[in-house]
Amino acid sequence: MWVDPNAAPPKPIPYAEARTRLETLAAALPRPVVSRPVIECLGRTLAESVAAPAAVPGFRHSAMDGYALPATAAPFQTGQVFKIGGAATAGQATPVVAADAAMAVATGGMVPEAFGAVVPKEQVQVTGDTLALCADIAQDANIRGADDDFAAGDPIATAGDKLDAVLLATLCTAGVQTINVWEPPRVAILVTGDEIQPFGSVLKPGHRIDSNGPLLASWAAASGFTFTIAGPSRDDPEQLRAQLSALAMSHELLIVTGGASVGPADFTPRLFGELGQIAFWRVAVRPGMPVVAARIGDSLALGLPGNPVAVVAGLFAFVGPIIRTWFGMRDPEPSPARLDRAIGKSHARLEWRRGYWYVDATGQARVRPIDKVSSGAMQSVAQANVLIELRAEQEHWDSDALVPTHRIRMEI
Ligand SMILES: Nc1nc2c(c(=O)[nH]1)N[C@H]1C(S)=C(S)[C@@H](COP(=O)(O)OP(=O)(O)OC[C@H]3O[C@@H](n4cnc5c(N)ncnc54)[C@H](O)[C@@H]3O)O[C@H]1N2
Numbered sequence: 001m002w003v004d005p006n007a008a009p010p011k012p013i014p015y016a017e018a019r020t021r022l023e024t025l026a027a028a029l030p031r032p033v034v035s036r037p038v039i040e041c042l043g044r045t046l047a048e049s050v051a052a053p054a055a056v057p058g059f060r061h062s063a064m065d066g067y068a069l070p071a072t073a074a075p076f077q078t079g080q081v082f083k084i085g086g087a088a089t090a091g092q093a094t095p096v097v098a099a100d101a102a103m104a105v106a107t108g109g110m111v112p113e114a115f116g117a118v119v120p121k122e123q124v125q126v127t128g129d130t131l132a133l134c135a136d137i138a139q140d141a142n143i144r145g146a147d148d149d150f151a152a153g154d155p156i157a158t159a160g161d162k163l164d165a166v167l168l169a170t171l172c173t174a175g176v177q178t179i180n181v182w183e184p185p186r187v188a189i190l191v192t193g194d195e196i197q198p199f200g201s202v203l204k205p206g207h208r209i210d211s212n213g214p215l216l217a218s219w220a221a222a223s224g225f226t227f228t229i230a231g232p233s234r235d236d237p238e239q240l241r242a243q244l245s246a247l248a249m250s251h252e253l254l255i256v257t258g259g260a261s262v263g264p265a266d267f268t269p270r271l272f273g274e275l276g277q278i279a280f281w282r283v284a285v286r287p288g289m290p291v292v293a294a295r296i297g298d299s300l301a302l303g304l305p306g307n308p309v310a311v312v313a314g315l316f317a318f319v320g321p322i323i324r325t326w327f328g329m330r331d332p333e334p335s336p337a338r339l340d341r342a343i344g345k346s347h348a349r350l351e352w353r354r355g356y357w358y359v360d361a362t363g364q365a366r367v368r369p370i371d372k373v374s375s376g377a378m379q380s381v382a383q384a385n386v387l388i389e390l391r392a393e394q395e396h397w398d399s400d401a402l403v404p405t406h407r408i409r410m411e412i
Pocket residue numbers: 191192193195196208209210211212213257258259260261262263266287288289290304305306307308310375376
């Protein structure tokens with residue numbers, strides 16, 4: 001799509017259509033899979049499902065510190081007396097004991113099939129090298145099977161699962177050595193706008209401090225991505241063209257903020273069109289309508305409007321789906337909640353309204369819409385923990401209406 005700066009801008013497309021085009025773009029990017037030792041994969045996402053290679057722990061073992069009783073002596077009853085033929089300690093080979101003797105065993109110690117139960121220390125009376133049972137002991141009591149944790153072939157994790165500490169430890173336990181994970185996209189962030197000044201600047205009238213750069217850089221860092229941050233850059237098409245083409249050469253995901261709309265200094269859509277192929281420009285959503293997406297070389301370029309709340313919504317609505325497509329991850333489920341008060345809108349775009357989600361005293365999930373709806377008001381995002389989804393074709397919601405909400409202010 002060629003963007004003619006003098007022509008009328010295109011009609012916004014529905015969000016569902018934009019998502020489909022974005023996911024098609026993301027799936028077509030070169031996404032390398034690498035094989036890595038499990039221990040180095042915290043935060044990585046599995047490119048293929050993993051099953052247990054063998055049973056774990058792989059040997060029959062004791063769940064208690066006590067004595068293994070010879071199977072031939074079952075049933076084990078109060079008062080029964082056994083000679084203690086030896087002691088098995090965890091991690092050591094089992095000693096040879098007489099067929100009718102008991103064997104001292106530690107928790108986790110191997111218990112061969114010749115033994116029919118383990119009696120805990122607390123339930124025996126030991127005199128010299130003999131013990132007497134103080135209770136009846138059931139067959140197989142306190143013995144765990146060789147597949148107590150995993151049987152060979154048990155599924156452990158599915159492609160698209162992200163390794164947190166628990167999953168990483170579980171794979172280690174199962175004896176999995178290396179896994180195939182997606183190499184994450186290299187992310188470039190380009191902040192634009194003549195009025196935008198970097199953190200720490202002394203502002204002149206008309207200037208704003210850059211918040212989109214810190215927002216996107218913090219998101220990329222928290223996601224564990226390698227990223228480059230450029231700008232704030234002036235609204236100069238020559239300089240922006242050079243920056244965009246250089247960044248697109250070395251990054252798979254390029255996020256630009258500002259200059260997405262139809263103003264005289266809005267160059268992002270035109271430059272995307274010159275350097276690559278535009279997938280869409282303008283989507284019927286609020287905030288974020290002027291969003292533009294394109295393929296530039298081997299990079300997916302996303303141009304978000306400069307308004308800071310549109311960037312927060314853009315992370316949720318556009319960047320999130322790109323990242324999940326890249327990693328083959330599922331979408332998080334929305335959380336339905338009842339509105340604290342009636343709300344309305346006077347446009348036919350899908351809106352993500354800021355809200356505060358909570359559970360009331362009766363256990364009911366509720367959401368309090370935040371009053372400020374300006375796309376420039378970061379304050380209102382700081383007061384919110386969800387985005388309330390307001391359907392494009394509806395204009396009024398009664399108090400107590402059930403609406404889908406999406407958690408924000410968390411890792412995507
Ligand atoms: N005639 C029309 N005008 C506008 C339309 C339209 O359809 N027709 N769309 C409006 C909508 S919706 C949005 S959203 C904005 C987006 O415009 P841009 O993408 O060109 O964004 P900018 O003009 O560059 O910035 C908007 C706003 O945000 C502030 N900003 C920008 N970057 C940052 C930053 N890094 N940190 C903090 N604040 C930032 C900037 O100063 C502006 O106030 O267009 C509407 N106009």
